[in-house]
Amino acid sequence: MVLDVVKNSMDHPTTDMIYTRVSEILPNISMGTVYRNLAQLVAANEIMQIGMPSGADRYDWRIESHAHFVCTDCNTVIDIANINIDDIKRINPGVKDCDIDTVNLVAYGKCPKCKQAKA
Amino acid sequence: MVLDVVKNSMDHPTTDMIYTRVSEILPNISMGTVYRNLAQLVAANEIMQIGMPSGADRYDWRIESHAHFVCTDCNTVIDIANINIDDIKRINPGVKDCDIDTVNLVAYGKCPKCKQAKA
DNA sequence: GTATCTGCAAAGAATTTGCAATCCT
DNA sequence: AGGATTGCAAATTCTTTGCAGATAC
Numbered sequence A, B: 001m002v003l004d005v006v007k008n009s010m011d012h013p014t015t016d017m018i019y020t021r022v023s024e025i026l027p028n029i030s031m032g033t034v035y036r037n038l039a040q041l042v043a044a045n046e047i048m049q050i051g052m053p054s055g056a057d058r059y060d061w062r063i064e065s066h067a068h069f070v071c072t073d074c075n076t077v078i079d080i081a082n083i084n085i086d087d088i089k090r091i092n093p094g095v096k097d098c099d100i101d102t103v104n105l106v107a108y109g110k111c112p113k114c115k116q117a118k119a
Numbered sequence C: 001g002t003a004t005c006t007g008c009a010a011a012g013a014a015t016t017t018g019c020a021a022t023c024c025t
Numbered sequence D: 001a002g003g004a005t006t007g008c009a010a011a012t013t014c015t016t017t018g019c020a021g022a023t024a025c
Helices: A002-007 A015-023 A031-043 A085-091 A112-118 B002-007 B015-023 B031-043 B085-091 B112-118
Strands: A048-050 A058-060 A066-071 A077-081 A099-110 B048-050 B058-060 B066-071 B077-081 B099-110
Touching (some): A031 A048
Parallel strands (some): B066 B099
Antiparallel strands (some): B048 B058
């Protein structure tokens, strides 16, 4: 059920949002269960966890390595291509000999809608 | 004093580490004060805050935009060059029209020392 | 029937805040 | 005196966990 909700959510939901949505069908579910199921699904590589430098983590049904843009006005999250690990190594001799496993990239700014709303 | 500690710390300290170091000279300082001073210094662009997707934020005296590598074994933080915003836009037509203000990039993996320690 | 999963509530980590007391000028 | 800064403790936010009861095979 938790997996279903994530797979059908296009808005990179937070745990809270997932909890609310699952609650509509399973009214007695608890936050603990949502967290536990999300952790399992992430471990099983069924969904991706997006660690946010500030605020609650979000979840994504797209599991291929990718990054995100977050609008600082409306909080919309847009998927973007991740940076290539070889590119990082190429421009950073200091980490040339490191084993880089994952890259967490979050870009912040204003989406086109909020950009023009301000103007 | 807080600024001094950050400027003299080469290890990208967390608030806790900064608190401990300042405490050695000002034993009565409180966490609240450390947080408030750090927030002020970040706002004044005197230091940089490194938002970590999980765990406590870290602080850096290098204020030019840059990214970080974190060793998942020993927690060492290594400065790396940040990705260019134009590069992100070039490979991501979906965010071409977004105003990107900041890019938070954290790479995780094993540093050379921990890599060979394991082997 | 035993291993797993759940709800609940409490604990935990990281950070923020209200407020009275203190400091500086 | 008057405004800014502090220490302290409580509050917030997000997440994890212990445990007794419910579920699943």
